[in-house]
Amino acid sequence: MHTNKIGLLGEKTAALFLQQKGYKILYQNYPTSLGEIDIIALENGSLVFIEVKTRSSLIFGQPYEAVNNEKLKKITRSAEIFTNTHHELPLKWRIDVVSLVYQTSSASFAVELLKDVS
Numbered sequence: 098m099h100t101n102k103i104g105l106l107g108e109k110t111a112a113l114f115l116q117q118k119g120y121k122i123l124y125q126n127y128p129t130s131l132g133e134i135d136i137i138a139l140e141n142g143s144l145v146f147i148e149v150k151t152r153s154s155l156i157f158g159q160p161y162e163a164v165n166n167e168k169l170k171k172i173t174r175s176a177e178i179f180t181n182t183h184h185e186l187p188l189k190w191r192i193d194v195v196s197l198v199y200q201t202s203s204a205s206f207a208v209e210l211l212k213d214v215s
Contacts, residue, residue, distance in 0.1 A: 103199050107151030110206050111195040129175040144190035146176045151197040161196035161211055
């Protein structure tokens with residue numbers, strides 16, 4: 098499967114996975130001046146900014162390993178921009194990562210959720 102198609106399917110899979118875990122999806126692919134926030138959701142009274150990382154193999158490591166300190170700083174700044182313009186939402190927020198690996202043998206994803214990675 099083509100890389101872009103795997104990425105799009107990964108984002109859809111991540112959203113469904115999060116909904117099954119009790120997250121209420123507010124926005125997907127939310128644009129900010131610093132880039133896009135993959136998913137913004139509510140979970141247990143907290144606002145959650147979710148980075149989705151999808152890979153088709155583990156040759157370059159787990160997908161979540163791509164969320165380094167620089168990426169976390171960018172997500173944090175984007176989250177601050179969002180919260181400054183959405184005062185109706187909870188002040189308490191965190192960053193989660195959904196890590197997906199596409200398994201060609203089963204044409205499905207292995208999904209891992211990492212909470213509060215900041």
